[in-house]
Amino acid sequence: MKLTVQLREETGKNVKRIRKDGLVPAVVYGKMLETPVLLKCVKNDFIRVYRTSGYSTPIELTGAVDQLVLLHAMQLDPVTDEVLSLDFLAVDKHQKVTANVPVVLVGESTVEKLNQGKIQLVKDSVEVSALPQDLPHEIEVDLSKVTSVNDVIFVRDLTVAKKVEIVDDAQQPVVTVVELEGEEESQETTPAAE
Structure with a gap:
């Protein structure tokens, strides 16, 4: 599964603007990355990928970052169940x-x-x-x-x-x-x- 992502500079309260534009803030971290990378992706694209991949199928991030990841955490709005943010774990296809x-x-x-x-x-x-x-x-x-x-x-x-x-x-x-x-x-x- 592939998911196109963009780099994001917005943090804190400015992230609300991203959500209003139909995007979801995300972060990628892992042993192979020196620092976490802040990203954003189209919410509907992510939902389509998530329905197929869930938490245990690798997702290939493309665009601003080319990285194989697993969905590590997804924050949902407690009332609406809307996706608020995503955490991806960077993985190496040659390591368990x-x-x-x-x-x-x-x-x-x-x-x-x-x-x-x-x-x-x-x-x-x-x-x-x-x-x-x-x-x-x-x-x-x-x-x-x-x-x-x-x-x-x-x-x-x-x-x-x-x-x-x-x-x-x-x-x-x-x-x-x-x-x-x-x-x-x-x-x-x-x-x-x-």
Whole structure:
């Protein structure tokens, strides 16, 4: 994914003018840069790129700066959810980086089909290490493997490409099942009439 950027001189309160013009203030920093670089980009262009790349797919900045980056942070307006500012981390395509990759649930579990329980996503992202171009956009969790109320899918059960290493603790649960209260349980909790 490519995103065209321009250098910016505006800082502080002057950044509001950038936003009024449909631009988003940004900064790029990282080990390979001597100092952070202040940038701006067209908001709609960024949103288009973000929908495809998220936080774990490298973005190639072009224009004022030619740099491979990962989106490190995005500040949103708490009321309108409008993008206020962006932080990019400069990366080298020949060096491994770590990133949090979102977990996506796919398929349907037998437990939910039979109305025995409800799937609960305990961990919505997993930290991985890989070369920037090998970072997955998402990690799929196949719910068809959940066949009983006692089933748990752990980090160790996730499948990723050979070039990707999972950094998170292998014993952490990703998906669990919450047992639905049945009629028997609700009758047990109701006091008997005397």
